[in-house]
Structures are given as C-alpha cells and as structure tokens.
Amino acid sequence: MPWIQHNWALLLPLVLGAVGVWLMMPGTRSIRPLGGLACLGALALGFQLIAGERDVSGAMFVIFSIACLGSAVLMITSRNPVYAALWFAVVTLSVCGLFLLQSAPFLAAASIIVYAGAIIVTFLFVIMLAQQSGNSTYDQSSRQPFCAAVSAFTLLGLLLITFQTWGTQQQQLAEKAKLAPVVIATPAPVPPPAPTAPSSGGSGMPVPSSGPAPLAPSGPPVVVAAHHLSKPLPTEELGQLRGLGRALFSDFLFSVEIAGTLLLIASIGAIALAPRRAQGTL
C-alpha cells in the first residue's frame, strides 16, 4: 500500500493507458472515442513526469514521443490493415526523429530508407495481394484484449520502475562524486621481478627505484570500452558517419560479414518459400 501511494504518479498513467488500449481494441465491446480519450490522458499524465528542459530539443522530444506513442496505439487498434501499416510508417518517422535527438543522424536516414522505404512498402504489397473482398472478419475482433493490455502494461510498469530506480542511483553516484574531496592517490609502484641470472655474470638488471607518488584526484569510475575504435575521435562527434564506418569495419568486421551472409540466406529462403506457380519454374 505505501508503495502504491509512493508511486501513484507512475501507476496512474499506466492504468489509464491499459484501460484506453483495451477499450480501443477491435471487438464487440470496443468504445473507440472513450478509449482514445483515456490514452490521451495517459500520455498527458506520463509527460508530466518527464520534467525536461524547456528548450527546442525538449519540445522536439515531446512532439516526436507523442506522435510515436499515439500512432503506435492507433496502429495496434486499427481495424483496417492498410491504415495500420500507414500508422506504422508514422511510428518509424517519429522513432527516426528520436534517433536524431540522440546524436544518430546516419541511423535516422538509414532507418527511414530501410524501414519506411522498403519494409513497409513490402508489407503494403503483401496486404494488397492477400486481401479478401470487403472487410474481413478477423480484423473486426481481437483475442483477449483485456488480458493482453493488463500483462503488457504490467511489463511496462516494471520497466519504468527499473529505469526510475537506476536513474536515481546514477544521480546519487554523480552527487557523491561531486562532493568527494580530492584524494591523493598513490599507486604503489610495482618493481619488476629481479631475474635470476642463470648465465654467468654478476650484473643482473638494475631494479628501478620507486619514483615520487603522483597526485591524482578521484573522479567517477572510468569505463574503458572493449572496442577502442568505437569511441569517436576528439575531432569527431558521436554518430558521425566516418566514426561509424571506421568502427564497423575494424571492430565489428566479422559481424558485418555475418550480416551479409544472413541477408543472402534470407533472400534464398524467401525465393524458396514463395508459393509456386502451377506451371513453369520455381
């Protein structure tokens, strides 16, 4: 109980969102306008939690996120599969906008080309090829909308609470690092092991004397990336195409080759799986 009172600002938009999505799902008990209002209310309450900076990037984030989540809800609750594919195109464009806000311009352009340009167009082709005349029965109803909404929003609540806890932990760590006094760190110099000289001669390697201990302030723990070439150079920005290309073809070369092989296998598989004609080849 006190946990619910403590986290009510997070739980209320979740419950409202679950009710809204459940009401919007196609079926006999669906009240679409009411569900739409509930979803909008959930979005508004949810965005109150996010106290971002009041600048242009904050405003762009709000616009892209509302477009993203609104079209996502409209996509999964749409009765017409063509409309659903078009709402998915809006979701893709909004996610690409969010990519831009996260310093990923190349990825935004690549996602638009690959997703909105190729995948969604292929989906629309298949929808039009596999269409029955008029509206189909299977688009007018959904399977267990209430259970699905409750379970998925429970999952969402758990994820959000995890992110919130992690965020407060990071804040506490940052505050501790700021307030910590400057500590003189004296790394103990490790002398090289005196080699036993099996050969004749008395002069072994001289053991270096320990130098003066250097002064170093303690800061936040340094994270060393395993892939050194993935870090952008000081002259580059994060997400610039040059840095991506360098990292892709040096640190991740094997993955690139395997991805190419995967694409080849997928095209062979698609040709093999396609339904055969009654006469002729393939």
Add this chain to the structure above:
Amino acid sequence: MNGSIEPTLFVSAALFALGAIGFLTRRNLILMILSAEMMLHGVALSMVTFGRLHGNNEGQIFTIFILTVAACEAGLALALILSLYHRTKSLDMDLWSALREDDMPSPVGYESTIGDIPANTHPTQPTLTPAGLPLDPKTPLQSQRVTREETNTHV
C-alpha cells in the same frame, strides 16, 4: 536533450509493450508481424540511447545490425504468410490453430467469434481477383481442385 536519457528509455519501453499487445491480440498475420517490427523499433531506440550514454558508437552499430535482421525477418515472414494464405485464402491466424491434437480443447475465441460478425459496411479495399473457390471455414485445410481456366485473372 542534453540531460538525462530516461525519457527516451520510457518511450522505448512503451513501444516494446505496445508491440507486445499488438502481437498477442491481433488475428491478422500481417498485423502480428508489424507489431513485432514495432518491438524492434523500441529496442533499437534504447540501443542508440545507451550508446549515447556511454559516449560510444557501439550502440548505433548494433542498431545497424538490428535493421539488417529486421529486414531479413520481414522478408521471410512475408514469404511464409503468402504460403499460408495460398493454403487457406485467408490471413486469419485462428484458422491455423486447428493444428492441434484431437483431445485438446479449441483455443479461446475461435468458436465465439464466428457468431458475432458485424455487418460489412466498409467500402471495398484494393484487391486482386481472388483465385479459386471460397473455402469452408469448418475445414479450411482441405485443398480443393480447381482447374487452371477458373483462376485466370481477366484484366
């Protein structure tokens, strides 16, 4: 957004959850695959965000691989969907839930939705001339012999 990355993580988690709802509830095969693609969108967004947190390009590189795998998966899934449509002339997922043992009960929702079908008031959508005769919903998996002349599309 030069501040925290949490709001973007919220959006990516919400995209994932909404994709999960769409995958579990919809009966149209294509809408199920579209919802799976939306889950991939959410994950890609969180990858990029975490890459920015660490100041690394690794997040974006992994997102490039997610794009590649999503394209392969969409292609293969659509080929499979077309094969399934070829057998039953319908994109309904529940028709394929008849692939079960004889003593198991029918899945929830299959029998109950046959009754309440609303009236067909929507205008017709773009379509090709359907080939073959309409199937009996009770026994959709039995192939019916149709001659080649009946399935010629007359342009």
